[in-house]
Amino acid sequence: MIDWANLSLQDLAGIVSEALKKNGIDTVLVGGACVTIYSENRYQSHDLDYVTYDDMRRVTKTLEQLSFIRKGKYFEREGCPWFVEFVSPPVAVGNEPIREFNLIETAWGTVKLLFPTDSVKDRLASFYYWRDRQALEQAVEICLSQVVNIAEVKRWSIQEGQKEKLDQFMKRLNERKRER
Amino acid sequence: MLELLFGNSIIEEVLFFLLANERCYASQLRRLFQTPIYSFQLALDRLENGGVVVSRREGRTRVYQFNPRYPFLKELKAFLEKAYQFLPEEIRQRYYEPVVRTRPRRKGKPL
Numbered sequence: 001m002i003d004w005a006n007l008s009l010q011d012l013a014g015i016v017s018e019a020l021k022k023n024g025i026d027t028v029l030v031g032g033a034c035v036t037i038y039s040e041n042r043y044q045s046h047d048l049d050y051v052t053y054d055d056m057r058r059v060t061k062t063l064e065q066l067s068f069i070r071k072g073k074y075f076e077r078e079g080c081p082w083f084v085e086f087v088s089p090p091v092a093v094g095n096e097p098i099r100e101f102n103l104i105e106t107a108w109g110t111v112k113l114l115f116p117t118d119s120v121k122d123r124l125a126s127f128y129y130w131r132d133r134q135a136l137e138q139a140v141e142i143c144l145s146q147v148v149n150i151a152e153v154k155r156w157s158i159q160e161g162q163k164e165k166l167d168q169f170m171k172r173l174n175e176r177k178r179e180r
Numbered sequence: 181m182l183e184l185l186f187g188n189s190i191i192e193e194v195l196f197f198l199l200a201n202e203r204c205y206a207s208q209l210r211r212l213f214q215t216p217i218y219s220f221q222l223a224l225d226r227l228e229n230g231g232v233v234v235s236r237r238e239g240r241t242r243v244y245q246f247n248p249r250y251p252f253l254k255e256l257k258a259f260l261e262k263a264y265q266f267l268p269e270e271i272r273q274r275y276y277e278p279v280v281r282t283r284p285r286r287k288g289k290p291l
Binding site (some may be wrong): 073087088090092094095096097125126131 | 187230231248249251254
């Protein structure tokens with residue numbers, strides 16, 4: 001029996017990912033939920049963002065079996081505090097497609113999601129293009145909690161033409177490391 | 181020109197307008213193209229759902245621009261720029277490069 005009201009975001013991801021997988025629907029968890037998982041809840045997202053190449057009618061049918069109702073691109077369920085959203089493919093950061101994904105096990109199933117390094121790039125993209133400082137802090141949080149390939153983050157940032165903002169990120173990351 | 185590729189002429193008009201002007205809003209497009217606002221609202225919704233454009237509220241207006249995080253933006257703009265060159269000058273000036281003041285006017289300055 002699922003206690004929907006007190007479910008963690010990670011557990012909901014396990015339930016949703018597993019249900020979709022059982023119906024042959026491949027998904028990747030992206031966005032803020034990855035930050036929640038990788039920052040060990042120091043940042044709390046309010047929804048699950050998925051990418052799928054599958055037909056949304058099949059996705060809708062599967063989620064309806066879990067009592068999620070579709071409202072445009074969002075799905076919500078009575079008693080569940082989290083939303084589920086499907087964002088347009090492809091899975092990419094900047095100009096680069098992402099082809100390899102992490103798998104994490106939850107009590108309810110396996111979740112396919114961005115690797116921490118790609119999640120950092122995803123957050124930094126919001127900082128680079130929208131000057132979103134919350135996204136910058138989220139990128140830093142992931143780096144403090146997970147193994148992240150900083151050389152790859154640097155390479156990608158320079159490729160995106162964001163050397164100056166990359167320097168700001170590195171400065172902030174080093175400040176946070178010194179605080180610990 | 182590109183409506184068969186995009187599915188309709190409204191999407192083409194929106195994309196060319198954004199290429200030339202960087203930002204747009206639905207009522208602006210309605211005035212320029214003399215087409216019902218609903219058509220532009222639908223087109224902008226569709227482009228936003230596809231991640232091609234993003235919007236934000238400025239006062240009571242929802243303003244749209246290309247999404248800098250759209251993975252194919254560079255290629256899309258290159259394609260649009262090429263196609264734009266094929267538009268007759270008269271069409272470009274009438275719809276996409278209207279001669280209107282867009283620079284700021286100091287508050288209180290008499291017109």
